[in-house]
Amino acid sequence: MIDLLDIRYVRLGTRDLDAADRFAREVVGLELARVEAGAHYYRSDDRDHTLVYFEGDPADHTAGFELRDADALQAAAAALSDRGFAVQAGSAHGCEQRQVRDYISFRDLTGNRIDLVVRPQHRGRRHFPSRDAGITGFSHIGLCSTDAPRDEAFWCGLLGARVSDRIGDAALLRIDPVHHKVALFPTTRAGIQHVNHQVAGIDDVMRAWYLLREKGVKIVFGPGRHPTSGAVFLYFEGPEGMVYEYSTGVRTIAPEDEAGYRPRQFPAVPSSFCMWGSLPDIPEFRKDPS
Numbered sequence: 001m002i003d004l005l006d007i008r009y010v011r012l013g014t015r016d017l018d019a020a021d022r023f024a025r026e027v028v029g030l031e032l033a034r035v036e037a038g039a040h041y042y043r044s045d046d047r048d049h050t051l052v053y054f055e056g057d058p059a060d061h062t063a064g065f066e067l068r069d070a071d072a073l074q075a076a077a078a079a080l081s082d083r084g085f086a087v088q089a090g091s092a093h094g095c096e097q098r099q100v101r102d103y104i105s106f107r108d109l110t111g112n113r114i115d116l117v118v119r120p121q122h123r124g125r126r127h128f129p130s131r132d133a134g135i136t137g138f139s140h141i142g143l144c145s146t147d148a149p150r151d152e153a154f155w156c157g158l159l160g161a162r163v164s165d166r167i168g169d170a171a172l173l174r175i176d177p178v179h180h181k182v183a184l185f186p187t188t189r190a191g192i193q194h195v196n197h198q199v200a201g202i203d204d205v206m207r208a209w210y211l212l213r214e215k216g217v218k219i220v221f222g223p224g225r226h227p228t229s230g231a232v233f234l235y236f237e238g239p240e241g242m243v244y245e246y247s248t249g250v251r252t253i254a255p256e257d258e259a260g261y262r263p264r265q266f267p268a269v270p271s272s273f274c275m276w277g278s279l280p281d282i283p284e285f286r287k288d289p290s
């Protein structure tokens, strides 16, 4: 089994790097860490970067996850190849871009591009955000799934994730104590459905709600509270259809509670996404996924 230590970054294509850059810095509040030919790298915490916008197809998304060491990477490559996945070894240039010692890349059964990386760089210099959004770090993604039960079996089988809760067939998956690092959303396409950053507290969520409305950013869900993870959230629209989320107060499942933990089943209705009554303007949150 492949042991994912944590989610590490997302890489998103864009047709308008300047607009994406403005959004990442001025709206989300990320720190511009590095500019390369056709790509901007952003920090949200102590890590080298947690988000990349590169010039390319806006449907071209990659999520990166960290493995323990080179042996784990080699074993993961073999396990994926054995099951028929086309595994690409990372190039020296790719390692340089990602600031990792080594990586492999493959597509899951929906077609989502996944990087598995080892020894990703941290930075000694303190994260210095572009604005006072209260971000404490990149935390999770919503990931599209064209067959949620199939993809749940893959993520929980070969990739070692655990189901924390389900809304309809949409599984909220943990790979560490945090309630979810990947949320599978039943839909008809591949790609990252939303990008979550944690903020320090509910004050940051509410400050964002006022500030984003003032800036003319479309709020697509919230403010609200997820009954699953307990997090207070705000979702808003980013460039080229990407959804961004701030949230705070996500539940954790301690290692000593793992054995006795049972996922809860919620119906695919709005109150399963928000216990305060906010209604999502996000297609994947609205339709019955079953």
Ligand SMILES: [Fe+2]
Pocket: 140, 141, 142, 183, 194, 196, 245
């Ligand atoms: Fe989320």
